[in-house]
Amino acid sequence: MKILIIEDDVKITKTIGFTFQVGWPAASIISAEWGQEGIDLIEKESPEIVILDLGLPDMSGLDVIKQIRLFSQIPILVLSVYADEATVVQALELGANEYVIKPFRHLELIARVRNLIKWQKTTEDGESFMWGPYFFDYKRRELSRDGKSINLTCLESDIFNTLVKNSPQVVPYNNLISSIWGDNYDNAILSLKVHIRHLREKIESDPGEPNMIMTKTGVGYYAVKPK
Numbered sequence: 001m002k003i004l005i006i007e008d009d010v011k012i013t014k015t016i017g018f019t020f021q022v023g024w025p026a027a028s029i030i031s032a033e034w035g036q037e038g039i040d041l042i043e044k045e046s047p048e049i050v051i052l053d054l055g056l057p058d059m060s061g062l063d064v065i066k067q068i069r070l071f072s073q074i075p076i077l078v079l080s081v082y083a084d085e086a087t088v089v090q091a092l093e094l095g096a097n098e099y100v101i102k103p104f105r106h107l108e109l110i111a112r113v114r115n116l117i118k119w120q121k122t123t124e125d126g127e128s129f130m131w132g133p134y135f136f137d138y139k140r141r142e143l144s145r146d147g148k149s150i151n152l153t154c155l156e157s158d159i160f161n162t163l164v165k166n167s168p169q170v171v172p173y174n175n176l177i178s179s180i181w182g183d184n185y186d187n188a189i190l191s192l193k194v195h196i197r198h199l200r201e202k203i204e205s206d207p208g209e210p211n212m213i214m215t216k217t218g219v220g221y222y223a224v225k226p227k
Contacts, residue, residue: 085190
């Protein structure tokens with residue numbers, strides 16, 4: 001299992017490397033100090049996951065996310081000192097899968113990476129099913145309707161799958177978070193809301209007035225089967 005670290009602070013890169021050496025010896029670490037170098041390494045080395053800092057010398061980490069998402073759905077875990085909500089939301093909206101704030105807890109970082117790798121691999125064994133006029137191919141993370149394909153990210157697929165399988169029951173926030181991420185963590189509800197919004201933008205005719213992915217205020221989300 002290969003991990004790409006895009007981080008300009010060599011000390012932090014070494015710390016992350018040591019963390020995985022001790023906690024997950026099977027993981028192989030490659031690194032880049034520059035954003036463009038990291039982007040190039042994704043194509044050359046085909047890592048399973050990216051750990052990304054936002055403060056890079058040549059370009060913003062947010063721009064790195066944009067560039068990666070032009071050609072790859074590789075899981076991206078942002079590891080940053082920036083803790084303000086606006087930055088967290090922006091990173092998630094651009095396509096980051098996780099956001100961990102520095103200083104990080106070493107065992108938690110390993111757990112987050114393991115979960116992202118697991119989500120990526122579980123799509124290979126997922127089920128396909130019809131949901132109203134939609135056909136959902138979990139393996140390909142794709143919805144289709146009337147011959148039109150709707151590509152979903154790994155997390156969007158898991159959220160969609162969980163809500164539909166529990167429909168019409170409400171899935172409480174904490175239950176959905178645990179189902180998707182394995183456990184609760186800082187910014188989990190914020191991350192969930194961002195991914196729900198992305199999912200609605202892809203499948204709802206009016207994301208502002210959804211009729212399929214519904215909110216039970218203060219409780220959770222539920223899915224309503226389309227006619």
